[in-house]
Each structure stands twice: as structure tokens, then as C-alpha cells.
Amino acid sequence: MHLPHFEDRIHAVCERHPGLPRQAVVVTRMIRFLSGAIDARLSQLLTGEGLNCSSWSVLMMIYSDRTGTVRPSSIGQALSQSRAHMTRLADELVASGWVERLPDAADRRAVALRLSSEARQRMQLLLPRVWALYEEMLGGLEPASLDPLEASLRTLLSHIEQLPPIEAGSGRQA
Amino acid sequence: MHLPHFEDRIHAVCERHPGLPRQAVVVTRMIRFLSGAIDARLSQLLTGEGLNCSSWSVLMMIYSDRTGTVRPSSIGQALSQSRAHMTRLADELVASGWVERLPDAADRRAVALRLSSEARQRMQLLLPRVWALYEEMLGGLEPASLDPLEASLRTLLSHIEQLPPIEAGSGRQA
């Protein structure tokens, strides 16, 4: 994608629009590119295991749960994905032996997703490789700048979370 | 999505895996969440104009070009999207009057995309609202931490760009 090209384009627009908030544009643009790059690399790694980023996220949601069982709807909520999609992903993961569906005794509408024991083993082999990938990607950074980066991102995230939703049609009836 | 829940999950995995590089996991996870949040908010804003994030990116690629005309394939390359998708997006944008397709005199395989004059006007009204959105999202940050953040992201991006591709099946034949 070539970072310099993009900075060049932003600079070109800057020349025409003195009011352009360059830093905000650059930072948001870079965050989106970074996210895409992370996804792409993770996806490459997971392909060999018959997984993709979405199904991996689901597995991690279950694996990281202290009770070991999670409901599809709560996974969907955490990952901002629809319940319909969770159904489909669960179907796939059950078919490929990663996940089991258990009825929930307390709530007969609900289903509990649990990792199969082989899945837990495979994930324990896979996890270090995923972590190595993350570390490799962050490796270009001086260790001293990691803490400030983490702090800034955390601040951003909690700020955005409590931002009001956009009023539909703003800018029309000013 | 609730940030604390996620930190909690990562902490839970940390307890079971002493080797977990917590910071790398947290930072990559937060970048992906941030990207999703930015996209979601931008999407909300653009819906009112009959656009989505992808078509907006295409429009910006043309708008930010100094010559004012860009080929679909070069847009796709810059945005990491397929030529097939570019054809579809161009179809839509032409149908809704944003973009014109011109034959390229020098290369008869190629097509040049150009903004209609009305599109340029509409974009000049829309751009400040998009920028305001970006600034609002970054507004939670102290101004002093913006420069380091920008620098870190830029470093990360250029580091990741020159990372070697993942060898298929790594970890199998170690």
C-alpha cells in the first residue's frame, strides 16, 4: 500500500484545504491500515489451520473465558458481530471439531459453546505462533514507546466508546 | 464492546500462560477495535449521502490525486481491494453521478476515473464533516500525546510493510 504515497495525497489535499486537520486524518488512516495489515497477517497464519480471523476470535472468546463456556450472543456482542453470523461460525466450528454445543440447563433458549479437548490442545500449540506474530509486528518499535502507545490507544478507545451516536442527517438542517 | 471485559479476558489467559506477551496482544487488539469504531462512525455519517466507507475511499483517492484522474486498478492497489470490487464500485459511483469513466488515450486497456463537477462540490461540503468526525474521535487525547502516537503508528506501519510474507505451513516442519 506504500505509506509515502498516502502522506503525499494527504499533503495534496492540505494544499487545497487549509482547514484540514492533518494529524487527525493521518492518525485515523494509519490505524485503519494497521488493522488491515494485522488482520491480513493473522489470516495468513490461520489459513494453515483451516481457520480465519473471525473463527479464531470466537475460539479465543471461549478459550479466554474462565468458565470455559460462552453463549453465541455474548460472543457476537463482544466482537460486534450479528447473532446470525455467530450461528454460522458455530456451525462451521462444530463441523470441524473445534467446538461443541451444549444445551443450557438454566435457560432453555440458550446454547453454550465449549472447546473440544483436541481444540484446546491445538490452540495451545497455535497461541505461541500468534503471539510471535504480534510481537514481530510490534518489533519495529522502540520498547520505550510501547507504554505510551498502549496508554494512548486505551484512552482513545474509552473516549470513543462513550461518544454519542451520530444524529442521522446532521449537516442538512444545520 | 466494553474495553474492561477484554482486558479481563487477556488477564485470564495470562494466568494460564506465563509466556503471553500481554502488551503486544493488547495493542494489536486495541488497534483492531479502534479501526472498527472509526469505520462504524464514518459509515454512519456517509449513509446520509448514499455512500459507504469503500466508495468514500474511492472518491478520496480521486479527489486527492493531483491529476484528477485515477485508474481503478491503482485505487484497488492502494486500498488493498480487488479490481473486481473496483469495477463494481465504479459502476455504482457512475450510476449515482459521482464519477465519470473516460477512456485512456495512451493505454486502450485502461480507464480513467474522474469526479463530476457536482461531486467535487458535494465533497467540499462533506469533507469538513468527515474531518470533524476524526477530530472528535481523537479529541479524548491530550494534544501532547498526539505527536508520539503519530510517530509510533508511522514506525509500525513502515516496519510491517517491509516484513517478509509468512511462509505457508510454518510451525509444521520446524
Next chain:
DNA sequence: GCGATATAGTTCGCAAAGAAACAATTACCG
């Protein structure tokens, strides 16, 4: 207890995006 309302999972249909195949053209090289 019972009716209105809300929630969980599923199914169906649709939008967004990539991969592969294809035709037309261009570039490369011998």
C-alpha cells in the same frame, strides 16, 4: 397466574468483497 414484552438462536435473503477465468491490449525479448 397471565398477558405483554424481551431475549436466544435460527433461517432466509441481501450487500460487500475476493479469487479465478477471460478478452483485449501492452510490454518485453530474441
Next chain:
DNA sequence: CGGTAATTGTTTCTTTGCGAACTATATCGC
């Protein structure tokens, strides 16, 4: 030149994901 290889845009097919409708349960007001 002449033929092979690469590139451009398009079409077709598949994957991935969301929204709305549906059923079965659960919850809350009375």
C-alpha cells in the same frame, strides 16, 4: 518484427457478514 509474458477491466462464483422475520423461551407488570 514476432511471440511470450504481463496488465487492465470485466464477469462469474464463492465467502463473509448483516438485517429482518420466526420460534421458543424467559421475564416483568399486574
